[in-house]
Amino acid sequence: MEESKAGDLFAEGVVKHYEPELKKVEKQLNELTSKQSSLLKELQKENVKFSSIDITELTSLxxxxxxxxxxxIAMKKDILAAAERSEKLKNRAMKLKEYKQNIALENAHYREAQMKREQDLIGKPGQPL
Structure with a gap:
C-alpha cells in the first residue's frame, strides 16, 4: 500500500512539475492549428481564383x-533623341551668341578706331595748323 501511495505521490509530483509547461505547449499548438487552418482556407480561395482565370484572357494580357x-522602349528612344537634339541646339545657340558678341565687340572697336581717326584728321580746335 505504501508503494502505491509513493507511486501516486511521485506521479502527482511529476504532473505538477510538467503540467504548466505542457499547458503552455498545448495553447501554442492550438494557436498554430488555428493559424494553419486559416492559411489553408486562404490557399483554397487563391486556388479557386487561379483555376477560374481564362487562358485566353491571360494570353491577351x-x-x-x-x-x-x-x-x-520607343518613347524612351524618342525622349533620348529629343534630349540630344536639345543639347545640340543649346550648344549651337551658345556658340552663335558668342559669335555675335565677338562681332559686336569688333564693330565697337572699329567704330572707335574710325572716330579716333576722324578726330585726328579734323584736328583739335585751338591747335594751329
Missing amino acids: YQMMKEYHCRL
Whole structure:
C-alpha cells in the first residue's frame, strides 16, 4: 500500500512539475492549428481564383504587356533623341551668341578706331595748323 501511495505521490509530483509547461505547449499548438487552418482556407480561395482565370484572357494580357513594353522602349528612344537634339541646339545657340558678341565687340572697336581717326584728321580746335 505504501508503494502505491509513493507511486501516486511521485506521479502527482511529476504532473505538477510538467503540467504548466505542457499547458503552455498545448495553447501554442492550438494557436498554430488555428493559424494553419486559416492559411489553408486562404490557399483554397487563391486556388479557386487561379483555376477560374481564362487562358485566353491571360494570353491577351500578355500580348498587351508586350505591346506596351515596345511602346515604352520607343518613347524612351524618342525622349533620348529629343534630349540630344536639345543639347545640340543649346550648344549651337551658345556658340552663335558668342559669335555675335565677338562681332559686336569688333564693330565697337572699329567704330572707335574710325572716330579716333576722324578726330585726328579734323584736328583739335585751338591747335594751329
